[in-house]
Amino acid sequence: MIATESLSKRFPRVTALDRLSMDVGPGVTGLVGANGAGKSTLIKILLGLSPATEGHAEVLGLDVATEGAAIRERVGYMPEHDCLPPDVSATEFVVHMARMSGLPPTAARERTADTLRHVGLYEERYRPMGGYSTGMKQRVKLAQALVHDPDLVFLDEPTNGLDPVGRDEMLGLIRRIHTDFGISVLVTSHLLGELERTCDHVVVVDGGKLLRSSSTTDFTQNTTTLAIEVTDTDEHPDGTRAVRDALHARGVTVQDSSGLPGSGHVLLLTARGEETYDLVRDVIAELGLGLVRMEQRRHHISEVFTNDTDTGAGTDAGTGKNTGAGNGEQRKEAVGHGG
Numbered sequence: 001m002i003a004t005e006s007l008s009k010r011f012p013r014v015t016a017l018d019r020l021s022m023d024v025g026p027g028v029t030g031l032v033g034a035n036g037a038g039k040s041t042l043i044k045i046l047l048g049l050s051p052a053t054e055g056h057a058e059v060l061g062l063d064v065a066t067e068g069a070a071i072r073e074r075v076g077y078m079p080e081h082d083c084l085p086p087d088v089s090a091t092e093f094v095v096h097m098a099r100m101s102g103l104p105p106t107a108a109r110e111r112t113a114d115t116l117r118h119v120g121l122y123e124e125r126y127r128p129m130g131g132y133s134t135g136m137k138q139r140v141k142l143a144q145a146l147v148h149d150p151d152l153v154f155l156d157e158p159t160n161g162l163d164p165v166g167r168d169e170m171l172g173l174i175r176r177i178h179t180d181f182g183i184s185v186l187v188t189s190h191l192l193g194e195l196e197r198t199c200d201h202v203v204v205v206d207g208g209k210l211l212r213s214s215s216t217t218d219f220t221q222n223t224t225t226l227a228i229e230v231t232d233t234d235e236h237p238d239g240t241r242a243v244r245d246a247l248h249a250r251g252v253t254v255q256d257s258s259g260l261p262g263s264g265h266v267l268l269l270t271a272r273g274e275e276t277y278d279l280v281r282d283v284i285a286e287l288g289l290g291l292v293r294m295e296q297r298r299h300h301i302s303e304v305f306t307n308d309t310d311t312g313a314g315t316d317a318g319t320g321k322n323t324g325a326g327n328g329e330q331r332k333e334a335v336g337h338g339g
């Protein structure tokens with residue numbers, strides 16, 4: 001869908017993109033980075049709206065340097081900033097954008113009604129947009145990006161300014177753009193956590209450079225840490241402690257989980273294979289306790305990112321190719337703490 005090769009953009013005082021190479025396939029891809037990381041600059045180059053200083057990029061197989069108009073016919077764009085004229089209604093505005101994209105009048109009206117309904121704007125679509133809430137404006141911006149039925153959409157910070165409920169709704173809508181309509185999505189955010197649930201693939205940029213590019217599941221792969229929770233009994237009023245002591249007696253060290261929320265009843269230990277599971281099961285059975293849960297912990301994307309920036313990593317940024325697997329071991333090391 002998108003391929004960049006050593007793409008750079010230098011402004012007089014700042015390098016917004018620095019030799020960025022990446023491949024993005026179909027699906028929902030998150031482009032993550034702090035404010036000023038270069039996300040909007042990349043999107044403008046990919047749309048053919050702003051020339052790169054050096055390097056090469058293709059969108060849907062089209063060269064951004066020479067085929068910008070053809071790219072914009074097939075790609076929808078939701079800009080970051082408020083750009084809606086206050087005096088017109090959502091319907092008028094989106095019909096206008098559909099006409100600008102080349103749809104005939106009747107098709108433009110029909111597509112507008114469908115798209116506004118899809119993003120959750122109903123009666124209010126006939127009112128002037130100046131009176132809309134931030135959430136409603138974001139929905140109109142999303143609708144105009146989708147109205148010409150593109151193959152791919154670029155959404156620049158679509159959850160900006162939304163409250164938690166609005167954020168969740170917007171993330172759900174973004175997911176459905178792909179599942180319901182088969183449109184691929186590149187969505188930017190400075191919040192990693194929210195992309196964990198929404199995206200198939202995540203690209204992390206920092207200071208215009210690629211930090212990491214991999215599938216979300218690869219980012220959040222299982223750790224080797226086991227979380228165990230047991231019931232208490234009359235004989236063992238503190239079942240958690242009884243298990244800890246019994247495991248300790250058998251040479252298994254339980255990790256210090258005191259910093260974790262609700263950690264009072266959760267034991268964390270490093271699994272060394274099947275035998276660790278068997279040992280835990282046997283210890284709990286011998287003590288006559290009930291096993292509430294025994295599960296492998298997963299990383300959160302935010303843990304990965306914190307670790308990357310802390311260590312100045314980017315070790316596996318490499319080519320940034322969308323290969324998903326293959327960097328697991330390196331990542332495991334980079335993440336290390338796992339708990």
Ligand SMILES: Nc1ncnc2c1ncn2[C@@H]1O[C@H](COP(=O)(O)OP(=O)(O)OP(=O)(O)O)[C@@H](O)[C@H]1O
Nearest residue numbers: 011014015016033034035036037038039040041042
């Ligand atoms: N037209 C421009 N002229 C000069 N500097 C620019 C211009 N556009 C962007 N920059 C600079 O390039 C860097 C990257 O900006 P960009 O807007 O791409 O970041 P971003 O990751 O999208 O962050 P944000 O979400 O805050 O917009 C920033 O330091 C910004 O100040």
